[in-house]
Amino acid sequence: MTKQTNWKASYDVVVLGFGGAGATAARFAADNGAKVLLADIAPYGHEGGNTRYSAQLIGTGYDRKALKKYYEGLTRPMNLPEDMVNIYVDGMVNTPEYVKKYLDAEPVSFMKDFDMPYEAKAAACQEYPNLDGHKTYDYTMVHNGWFDAALWKILRQKVLDRKDKIDVWYDARALHLVQNPENKVIKGVQIIKDGQKINVLAKKGVILTTGGFENNKEMVQNYLGASKLTPLGTLYNKGDGIKMAEEVGAKMWHMWNYEALGFLHGLSFDTPEGERSQLFLEWPQLNHGSIFMIVADGKRYFDETEHDRHGHISDHDIWRVPKPYEKPYIVFDKAQYEDIHKGKIPYDEFDEKLIEADSIEELAKKINVDIDGLKEQVKIFNKAAENGKDIQFNRDPKSLRAFSDGPFYAIKMAYNVLNTQGGPEKDVKAEILDTNEQPIPHLYGAGELGGICANQYQGGGNLAECLIFGKIAGEQAASVDDEVSEAASDQYNDINELVDGNKIDDIKLAENQTLGSSDAGIGGKLVVRVTHANGKIQNVEIVQNHESEDIGKKALEEIPRRIVKANSTDVDAISGASATSRAIKEAVKNALKN
Numbered sequence: 202m203t204k205q206t207n208w209k210a211s212y213d214v215v216v217l218g219f220g221g222a223g224a225t226a227a228r229f230a231a232d233n234g235a236k237v238l239l240a241d242i243a244p245y246g247h248e249g250g251n252t253r254y255s256a257q258l259i260g261t262g263y264d265r266k267a268l269k270k271y272y273e274g275l276t277r278p279m280n281l282p283e284d285m286v287n288i289y290v291d292g293m294v295n296t297p298e299y300v301k302k303y304l305d306a307e308p309v310s311f312m313k314d315f316d317m318p319y320e321a322k323a324a325a326c327q328e329y330p331n332l333d334g335h336k337t338y339d340y341t342m343v344h345n346g347w348f349d350a351a352l353w354k355i356l357r358q359k360v361l362d363r364k365d366k367i368d369v370w371y372d373a374r375a376l377h378l379v380q381n382p383e384n385k386v387i388k389g390v391q392i393i394k395d396g397q398k399i400n401v402l403a404k405k406g407v408i409l410t411t412g413g414f415e416n417n418k419e420m421v422q423n424y425l426g427a428s429k430l431t432p433l434g435t436l437y438n439k440g441d442g443i444k445m446a447e448e449v450g451a452k453m454w455h456m457w458n459y460e461a462l463g464f465l466h467g468l469s470f471d472t473p474e475g476e477r478s479q480l481f482l483e484w485p486q487l488n489h490g491s492i493f494m495i496v497a498d499g500k501r502y503f504d505e506t507e508h509d510r511h512g513h514i515s516d517h518d519i520w521r522v523p524k525p526y527e528k529p530y531i532v533f534d535k536a537q538y539e540d541i542h543k544g545k546i547p548y549d550e551f552d553e554k555l556i557e558a559d560s561i562e563e564l565a566k567k568i569n570v571d572i573d574g575l576k577e578q579v580k581i582f583n584k585a586a587e588n589g590k591d592i593q594f595n596r597d598p599k600s601l602r603a604f605s606d607g608p609f610y611a612i613k614m615a616y617n618v619l620n621t622q623g624g625p626e627k628d629v630k631a632e633i634l635d636t637n638e639q640p641i642p643h644l645y646g647a648g649e650l651g652g653i654c655a656n657q658y659q660g661g662g663n664l665a666e667c668l669i670f671g672k673i674a675g676e677q678a679a680s681v682d683d684e685v686s687e688a689a690s691d692q693y694n695d696i697n698e699l700v701d702g703n704k705i706d707d708i709k710l711a712e713n714q715t716l717g718s719s720d721a722g723i724g725g726k727l728v729v730r731v732t733h734a735n736g737k738i739q740n741v742e743i744v745q746n747h748e749s750e751d752i753g754k755k756a757l758e759e760i761p762r763r764i765v766k767a768n769s770t771d772v773d774a775i776s777g778a779s780a781t782s783r784a785i786k787e788a789v790k791n792a793l794k795n
């Protein structure tokens with residue numbers, strides 16, 4: 202006889218993970234009559250996963266035939282079930298309509314409307330111009346802007362609008378699915394909330410939308426072959442969805458596949474473990490001139506100037522993220538140091554992190570890389586600069602300048618991870634499959650957890666997937682009719698921790714103080730209290746915000762100081778936290794108007 206589970210709450214559908222896929226799945230399950238629980242491991246204000254940090258670009262195609270051809274080209278030489286490709290391509294052709302109909306936003310075309318030179322837009326948007334069909338590809342935006350959480354805020358609002366049908370739990374980590382051992386039906390889930398183990402019955406189904414394993418070092422080592430990757434997005438995606446799916450016999454796919462972003466094919470400056478890295482899309486002084494990138498043997502391992510595609514560079518004609526090695530350093534000479542310092546340095550800790558030495562040998566010793574290797578590398582590089590030909594990696598001759606005098610410099614780098622694609626395989630109904638390719642009853646999935654991308658990634662594909670498969674998963678789970686019927690208490694039902702982030706708390710004001718707010722950040726309303734006297738800004742306090750915990754936090758501390766010092770909102774943003782910086786400046790402007 203199977204042991205009876207002590208259910209402490211009961212819902213029709215339980216969605217695990219409140220990112221783009223989870224928000225979408227919960228909303229469509231609710232719209233199809235289900236009472237839904239949406240649980241997220243993050244605390245309030247920090248839900249949203251990678252979706253919140255993303256560039257907010259949704260993959261779109263105008264000509265279905267061309268888009269299918271393009272997608273097949275991206276996938277090749279790997280295989281994907283054709284019905285999955287069809288449903289995905291249909292969904293992407295429908296993106297503008299979806300944005301209008303379900304997100305109540307006017308779709309904006311990146312290629313037509315975004316303010317950027319056409320060539321740059323084409324390079325950022327149609328990433329594989331060598332493939333047939335690329336010209337039909339575009340990004341849809343929900344307004345004319347990127348990296349500002351605009352799409353995420355709409356998806357979140359759609360959940361809030363259905364407050365009567367969707368309960369949201371924060372600080373709620375799902376760890377195990379509860380499965381009937383005989384018929385394999387998923388009956389519910391065990392969630393750790395406030396230190397309590399809560400078994401939640403899911404009468405119709407569970408939808409796994411817990412994102413990837415960017416922050417699970419062991420999985421990163423096992424599946425991606427990297428000792429450590431530094432996340433650009435959320436810190437809360439720890440691969441729990443993979444463990445849960447494995448426990449109930451799911452088949453995994455695309456585990457090796459991941460994306461990066463940033464200059465030098467997905468690198469950032471070395472970042473302590475457990476922190477997000479700062480994204481730099483471009484920094485020409487760091488790949489043009491007497492400068493190159495090395496690893497432990499003192500040798501270069503790629504063309505620093507090559508245009509990458511979400512971190513992928515050409516590897517004998519297949520585009521892959523270069524293998525992460527040990528001790529990645531950028532190395533340069535005095536002339537390059539001076540060039541770098543002539544321009545604006547968008548990384549506050551650049552000088553602090555520089556390692557300086559009078560000779561190449563001393564530099565190699567200081568950074569603990571192979572001394573002879575680095576000396577030889579400098580010689581080879583200098584010869585390449587002299588001859589105008591880089592026989593190692595064919596770097597653009599115009600970007601080569603021989604190393605001359607010391608001092609010489611090095612700065613430690615880190616390998617970024619944007620998102621992982623691996624996880625449980627699903628079918629066209631978003632049903633998660635077992636190792637015999639049969640649907641596991643009552644278990645669905647969407648988003649980057651088991652994403653569709655089998656090989657070369659085209660930007661916009663992940664968010665498209667959240668919208669397309671999130672909708673399918675929500676609708677399918679809500680329409681299950683062989684419900685699990687087991688006795689359950691309602692002790693934990695009707696707790697809803699999702700509050701309206703747009704409400705301004707009751708904030709006290711003295712006579713010389715005014716409040717101002719802005720929606721330009723990535724976490725809902727940001728509110729400041731400004732103290733002024735004799736036409737001068739005396740103090741700026743952030744009294745409400747849900748920005749990111751690290752780089753965003755730096756902006757929260759630093760921008761108010763800069764505004765007070767300059768007595769103006771015309772101050773530099775914190776690099777890597779441009780949305781938060783913009784929101785603070787806008788809120789102060791509004792407070793001054795008031």
Ligand SMILES: Cc1cc2nc3c(=O)[nH]c(=O)nc-3n(C[C@H](O)[C@H](O)[C@H](O)COP(=O)(O)OP(=O)(O)OC[C@H]3O[C@@H](n4cnc5c(N)ncnc54)[C@H](O)[C@@H]3O)c2cc1C
Pocket residue numbers: 217218219220221222223240241242243247248249250251252253254255256257258259260373374375376410411412413433434435437438439440441442619620647648649650660661662663664665667
């Ligand atoms: C900087 C950056 C830019 C990007 N730009 C784009 C872009 O423009 N276009 C595009 O298509 N893609 C982009 N991507 C990729 C894309 O953002 C993600 O693949 C996508 O948002 C994933 O959505 P998701 O809902 O599957 O996962 P997420 O949005 O990551 O959400 C997963 C949620 O699950 C929660 N969770 C994790 N574990 C548990 C657990 N055990 N219990 C409960 N909750 C849990 C997390 O807290 C999180 O809220 C970008 C990514 C980054 C980092």
